[in-house]
Amino acid sequence: MMLAPDREGATSDGPAREPRAPQGRRPRQRYGAAMKVVRRAHMYLGLLVFPWILLFGISGVLFNHPQIGRDFERRSISAEQVSALTAFRPWDPDAVARKVVEQLNAGSASRYTLDASTPGAFSGWPELIGSTSDGGRTMVLIRLDDGAATLSTFPPEPAKAPDPPFAGATVELPEHRMAAVEAQVKHLLPKLGIDGAGPLRAHPKVSPELRFRMRDADGRLWNVTYDLGAGRLDGRLDGAAGQPLFVELLGMLHKTHHFPVHGGMTWIWALFADITGITLVLWALTGLAMWWQMKPSRVVGAIAVAVAIAVAAVVMSGTASDIVFGKVEKGGA
Template sequence: MRDDPAREPRSAPGRRPRQRYGAAMKVVRRAHMYLGLLVFPWILLFGISGVLFNHPQIGRDFERREISAEQIAALTAFRPWDPDALARQVVEQLNAGSPARYTLDEGTPGSFSGWPELTGSTRDGGRTMLLISLDDGDATLSTFPPGPGKPPDPPFAGAKIDLPEHRMAAVEEQVKELLPGLGVEGAGPLRAHPEVSPELRFRVRDADARAWNVTYDLGSGRLDGRPDDAPAQLRFVELLGNLHKTHHFPVHGGMTWVWALFADITGITLVLWALSGLAMWWQMKPSRVIGAVAIAVAVAVAAVVMSGTASDILFGKVEKGGA
């Protein structure tokens, strides 16, 4: 006898939505895990090198001495500067050469951002670096030992090759009618960036058949290069820092293009980690209240720190567009 369909147990209401939710969370957890496994070398590199930017003494062989303001005053002619007094002098000079009159805002105390960096060399081929605090006179002296042997400079280093038709000035002239032709009204002429310019890379061999990697700066027209077989001159921690700062997709493919791709994947993974972490937290009902409090505190702290840091970074600066 066939069973009566009416007597078959029906699925509990809401069972399918719960099943779909469970399947979705399984996908979230798997993505959270496998993306982390895919890019864990990049996350380690960016994390370690990011810490090294704040603590440059780690992994570097050098001596560091703290010098008091009293020692500086006894041994040199330097005396601490008063930022408010200096600001008043600046305003006085500004008013002397301008029809507009400016008054120093006494409610906002003056302050120095950054410090003077003075460098020198030592007898054994090392170098020294002195950082002075302008407002209190304290200083830090760092002495670095000689680095690894520097490869010989190419015979053509610093030579200037004048190819006016293949310089940034030529490109500037050739595209001067581009914006009007595109209908961009009121735009000023396009100018080549004064500090950033592309370079031509190629390899040559000298009379002794030694290969040289050559760079030709298309902005200045100057040549530079290094022997193709020269060993790397960067210490490991310096190499990490350079890798950390390498960004943008190059014009053509290659390992640098792959590097930029994995940098993108790492950034996307961090975003997905944050979002999937929230999803997994929400799934754990006993910890929702504690997690909500932690998230609220984290958002509040981040907002205060980020806004304060942004205010400090942008003080007196007008950000210009650029790549």
């Protein structure tokens, strides 16, 4: 006859034995603790940068829909109407391509032929600007291949800030221009031991500017910029009208990037842009980890992830091919 154990795990005829811990308890505890960290990171990073995520998300949509938040009217004009009202007729991209190749062959020793497997296509559209009687402006975009057009009518521009009286003036400071910097450091690379390096040249289009404020004889405060490349002055009256629309300001913020040489709010902006990008990456990874934790949804989730990867690969590769078509990457700063 077996003896029943008492509450302490001991039988009536033997010493008490300590209960054994369930197998694998510690790995499960570590896994639970790790997933807790994952969920907290997922949540608190989102709370930290949610204003930046909203800004980048909204401004990104506005790039594709510029009519939102702007006061203008847009209407479509059919190809038949364009043809009836103007002398414009749609162009055949393949016919234009053939003429281009014919002209190229006429002035070259090489012989080129069109690739019949790739049909010609227009990228972009003609943009034609006009004006209205009330001081507004119009913009017409025409599709070259089918003749249809889009007409946008803009109201008169609001009052702009007055141009500074010194706008466009040139101040010659030879010792404080990019030409002076170039002359002083052009032989830096050989001195640093870089074999075969030629002299440094100042970028023809990119140059820093000096920013400062000054008051005129009437006591008005001007925000002044001095182009250290061209030596030209520009500026605006501090606090004057003519600020960009809110949607335009969102777009400007969206496109602001790079860490400035010196600190300031722009440096902090770039820092939060980095944090936002890192957060989006972590969201994707922690989202996968949290999905994997839910066993009932693993199969459906795996199908969704596979579909997402396939769609992203097709769309991204196709868009990348369209972007780089006919373009050669050039070096630059």
